[in-house]
Amino acid sequence: MTQSSGIDVAVSTVILTLRRTAEGSATLALPLVLRTREPFADQWALPGGWLTVAESPVDAAARTLAETTGLTPSYLEQLYAFGAVDRSPTRVVSIVYWALLRQDDVDAQSAAHRASGRAPENVRWFDLDDLPPLAFDHAKIVDYALWRLRSKVGYSRVAHGFLPAEFTLADLREAYEAILGRHLDPANFRRQVESAGNLLPTDQFRTGSHRPARLYRYNTDVELADHGPLGPEETSTR
Secondary structure, three states: OEEEOOEEEEEEEEEEEEEEOOOOOEEEEEEEEEOOOOOOOOOEEOOEEEOOOOOOHHHHHHHHHHHHHOOOOOOOEEEEEEOOOOOOOOOEEEEEEEEEEOHHHHHHHHHHHHHHOOOOOOEEEEEHHHOOOEOOOHHHHHHHHHHHHHHHOOOOOHHHHHOOOOEOHHHHHHHHHHHHOOOOOHHHHHHHHHHHOOEEEEEEEEOOOOOOEEEEEEOOOOOOOOOOOOOHHHOOOO
16 A cells, blocks of 8 residues: 555546447446445445555556456556545545446456356446445546546547447447437437548448448547657556
């Protein structure tokens, strides 16, 4: 544990995925951990733990996430530092990270974690619109992560974090709808994303019970945002 002047430093992680509901619609979901001790015993919380003197905050976030959920995203972005004086019975500042994962990656990594015999039993996935009461200020943290996600969707490829390398426009629209929490007109959405110039059509089509749908991929030659002067070691897992 890192401690200075009576202030403890912890890390937490918000991991979001897009999964199907029983009705077949797409919804955002995240894993929570049922606390086994005070404070807030028997309440759900974000995956996390203490920052040690031997690791960086992002490494601590990656470690605690892997220990609790078995998930190892390739990229963790720092969300915010939460340090309200009354957020915990003791003085704790939490450095929070977030990441997006495709559902098939979640399924594969979670299955491997369970097969290892090291997976704790107090971890469960919840739909974002049906969360239980959360410990500490973690409800505020989740709200902030959703706000950040909705803010970024207009100027970045953030929705691609939920999608495979190639996807249909319907897949992309469904991801946007889940993020924004509202229906988008298919024709208007198509015009907007095609005019933005960020997508490249492929020669492949998805076939099925409906008319074949063309597959697209993101144009990675287009840089949508300035990532700033920090190197990758400041923003990603190692």
